[in-house]
Amino acid sequence: MLTKRVTFGGLVLPTLLVMPQLAITLVFFVWPASQAIYQSVMQEDPFGLKREFVGLANFERLFANEAYLQSFGITAAFSLGVAALALTLALLFAAMADWLVRGARVYATLLIWPYAVAPAIAGVLWWFLLHPTTGIYAYALSRLGLDWNPLLNGTDAFVLVVVAAAWKQVSYNFVFFLAALQSIPRSLIEAAAIDGAGPARRFRTVILPLIGPTTFFLLVVNMVYAFFDTFGIVHATTGGGPGTATTILVYKVFKDGFESLDLGGSAVQSVVLMAVVIALTLAQFRFVERKIHY
């Protein structure tokens, strides 16, 4: 073995050093997660006056609910839509900013702004812009001859929440893509250019593989964002409608738990959602990461 290992003697010091990290994980992750699991097998009134163990009855009730099963499909489409849109746009903007010589800094700063906007506010902004009565974008769309009505048309409403959710995430992705692009050695690109590769080909065969790790990281982050952080957007805009067209899983958790006070039902959904996201993240690391070269 050529690598030199630094080790600490005894158990006390290493334990002390990892304690803060362990404590944070326990208090903020393990404890709430186990609470959710505990509540998911209980039936309880909101005030906590009566509590009864019901085993898997809450799960049975959940999976017998057709609307909930539909919500899975909607959530999948929503997350893919948000991730795809946010990643593509961010990459496009980052490539432009990287290519710019003058004013690149101003351009980059402006693009980062939307990240500071809270999800609910982002939702309200887009709701205003796309509102069929008052929205300026809706007006433009109707001038183009499109019958835009997110209040009744499920597809329109779905597009609205995807756009609002992706818009916010573009900034975040942009920062990472820009950093990744700027870390690519110029010499590689110049060499490819000398070999006769045009801009499109250089992008596809040199740049894309080199920013692979960043793209992969962002994909995971974006999926998790779309799954967990977007209920504010839905809440402030469509409220899950029309019909159930924009009822994503996390919004249902919020609504059933905090508005309808169905604690058991909401806890079951969080447990399911937790399992889905763990599975997704594992799958991404297992299958996608193998194709990434660091």
Next chain:
Amino acid sequence: MLIHRLLIHRLMIQCLAAGLITIAGFAGTRPAHAAVEIQWWHAMGGELGEKLEKLATDFNAAQPDFKVVPVFKGSYPEAMTGAIAAFRARQHPALLQVFEVGTATMMAAKGAVYPAYQLMKDQGESFDPKSYLPAVTSYYTDSAGNMLSMPFNSSTPILYYNKDAFRKAGLDPNAPPRTWPEVEAMAKKLQAAGLPCGISTEWPSWVLVENLSAYHNVPLATKANGFEGLNTELKIDGPVVTRQIATLAEWQKTKLYDYGGRTNKAVPKFIAGECGIFIGSSATRAAVLANAKFEIGYGMQPYWPDVKGAPQNSIIGGATLWVLKGRPDAEYKGVAKFFTFLSRPETQAWWHQNTGYLPITLAAYELTRAQGYYDRNPGTDTPIRQMTLNPPTENSKGLRLGSLVQIRDVIEEELEQAFAGKKPAKTALESAVKRGNDLLRQFERANK
């Protein structure tokens, strides 16, 4: 919406500042005998919040023993959820404002709630349930006729119309449509005069299903709309509601009716002048008056003339004050005194005239009339006249359904399917009944 949020934000900062000043004040001059503090959690932001604060201030100034401290807790669901979480941690307030759809949840929590009639009796405050408007109190009394919570802010849906648009369409600006066929005829004329839409409505389930049923004296659910037991089942797929939804779905195709979204999201359609007729909460009046750039007329909800017993009376929305158990006894004495203060005709009349909510006692209504308020502000007595058209029947007393928040969601999801033309009205309502009944059974199991 955004502006509303900003207002709430500003209000929160003001509350915080006020709190700091209070603390500073206490540090300086400590009174000889401190008044008993009573926490009052509420959900009235913006202008309404200021009006509510004034009620507390006036009460505090009127007597030295108790100090009611209003605390703004966000939206109705947020205030209720917050108080319930606080109750579980035994940090709850004595007094809590709960919206009408939370009634069944509060009623079922027998160990947590101190019924209003019991409180008044225990504290020896004079209290006559008969002096309150039956159409308001019936929503909050148990089957034995006992008032469980104190009505505070109640509203009911009324019809608004754009008088300028009526003139333009050659309609009589002083004759609002009284029936649905009249709505149809007038809406067509409005469209012919260039309006993109004839009529819209807000709070879809409350207006188009719950109030429609009460107003036509048909049951919304079995067991007297749930008043007589948890084993109640929805009945909203009957002919009256089905015809209403089918008619509106048909009208939606030409925008004779234009659906405007859930909660109060449809209001802009009316105030922007897009739709000439609008059915919305009587408490929306202030917002409509402040924002519409045309003359506004008021009318009662339209009805179908061929339905026997229509128009009956409309039902309410809004909130009541619930008392939570587990606080020191002295606080309950103060709460009872505060309830007596709130029920005084002068207090009620002031609240009614300044907020647009209904007066909760007949005396307050008479006082407001005697003061000439209704003459000076035409249309402001429409909601109360509509509420008291007839003595409430078991179909028009109100609703007592568990999980009503979720049931409303289900109903509104299905209505949207019907209006979008994805399902026939009958199928949509049948599906709402089935899904709603699942929720009712779940609530029944959890609260046995």
